[in-house]
Every structure is written in C-alpha cells, then in structure tokens.
Amino acid sequence: MRKTIISSAILLLTLFSSSAALANSLVSTSPISGSTVTTSPSAVTITTQVVLSDMGNSVVVTDKKGQRVDDGSLIVDGMGVLIGLQSLVDSGVYTVTYSLLSDTDSPLEGSFTFNYSAPNVISVQSPVPTASKVSVPETGSSNSATSIFVIVMLFLAFVVLVSLSLYARKIFSRK
Template sequence: MKFQRSAVIVGISLIGMMFMAGASANSLIATSPLADSTVSSSPSAVTISTEAPLIDMGNSIVVTDPRGLRVDDGTLAIDGANAVVGLKPLTVGGAYTVTYTLLTENDIPLEGSFIFNFSAPTVITTPSATPVITTSQTPTPGKTNNGSWGTSAFVIGMLVLAFAVLIGLSLYARKIFKGR
C-alpha cells in the first residue's frame, strides 16, 4: 500500500513537472545615454532596451535634472523591446536621474534607475527641429529565431524521459499489486 501511494505521488509530480512553464525574467540590455556616462551635448531622448518585448500600457520613464525637476517631455514610445522618452533641451550641468518601470506580457515589472551626467556648455544654443528616423528590423522570410534549438531539444528529451519513468513506475506497480 505504501508503494502504491508513493507511485501515485511520483506520477502526479512528474505529470505536474511536464506542464510547468519555464521561468523567464526581463532584464535591461542597454541604455542611451549610457548609465554613468557623461554627455556634452543635450540628448533628445532616453532609450531603454530590454530582453523581452514590452507591452504598450503601464510603462513609465521619468528623467529628472540635478535640482529634481522633470526634463522628460512625457512622450513615451514603445517599439518592441525598446522604450523611448523624449527630453526637453538640457541646460543645467550635473547628474540626471532616469527612473523607469517597464512591463512585459506575463512578467513582473522591470523597475530601476540609472544616472547619466550632462556637461553643460558655456553657451547654450537652441537646436532646430530635425526629424528622427526610426527603423525597425523586419524578419527575413524563412528565417526565424525562436531561441536555441539545443535548449528545446533538452527540454523535449527531459519530458520524454519523465514520461518513460512514469510508464515504468506504473508497470512496476501493476506487477507488484497483481502478485498479491
């Protein structure tokens, strides 16, 4: 009786493991301006790139100057795994703080902050408006990269092995209890 209970517990555990979703987390890949860098010309935007694609709603990026005043213009654009917020022209030299909360589908928020330094020029000129051209990469037909095939093969192999162990335990339990 104890073995049957153990076999059932092991079987249920194996079945549960087969249907568990893999863990994934979003993390920061790059920033522009770079974290802890010093820029001598006023950037027009702050860009944050993440590992996973971002959802369109619920994200925020706030940029403050050394006095604590907001210098972002509030226009947040999401393009795949990139979040871009526009900046007002920077006039005060010092450390600027970028605070962000970014959301992906089925993930916890990616929250954090970083600092970049602005070295204000002695004479500040107002730049004229220039269009910003953004390009997005389009996938080449026939070539898709859905992750590492080695990882997928490993996971599938582990599932097959777990199923084989489950079948083996079931047959063994059946053999033992038939003999009684």
C-alpha cells in the first residue's frame, strides 16, 4: 500500500512537472525590455522557450501617441518572432504588445516597452573659402648658379668630345 502511494505521488509530480516544462515564457527581446536605444531599430524580435505556431501570432508596436510604428511584416521562425519597424523619428517610450501561440500551450500574451532617444539634429556648416598665398616665380629673373652650372657642363662635354676625337685619330692613324 505504501509503495502504491509513493508511486502515485511520483507519477503525479512527473506529469505536472512535464506540463510546467512545456509552458511558454519569454526568453529575450530586442530591443531589451526597458532599455534606451539611440539608433532606430529596424525590427523588434521576441524569443520564447517553445516553438511557436506559424499562424495566429500578433505583435504590435506603438509610439507614445498610440500610433502603430511597425510595418506589419511578422516573421515566425521556430522559437522567435520578428516584426519590422518603420524608421523611428520621435523620442519617447515605444510599447510592444504581443500574443504568441504555440502548439503545446495557451497563448503567451504580454507587453514590454523600450525608450528611443532620437539623436539631435546635426547642422552641417558650409565650407568657407579662405585666401591663401601662392608663390609665383618671377619670370624675368633666373638663377645664376644654374646658368653657370649648365655652361660649365657644356664646356666639359666639349672638352671630352675633342679629347675623344683626337684619341680616335691617333689610334686609326697607326694602322
């Protein structure tokens, strides 16, 4: 009799613990619940503990005025769901409301918020031209050192040419 009671208790605990293990709950969100983001997210993702059904899920993202800012494109992929967002413009609290269905549990319903802090408007200053001095060489003056160097080189080239021609005449006259 005592074995029967213990066996029944173990069986009941096993049944209740397996149904509790199959209960769907939220694992993570992006943007993180309660966080502040400074760049406009392109989508909101929600990850759960169990595989979600392909049909019957809904996720709605609203701004502080209650206007929808999601684009309606809901993608379910296993344990995750993704909804695209329009480009966020206004700073403030955004609310994500969801109802997610799985094959093994009742709907997982809830909401979370995140804060969007829009960047300040950046004003671009137009470039201002500045006057700069450009040195222009004078056309009338020449560098005398360069002129002297060129004349000396021409003279040396002429001396080498005359020397080689005299040497060549001497060699060819012997033969």
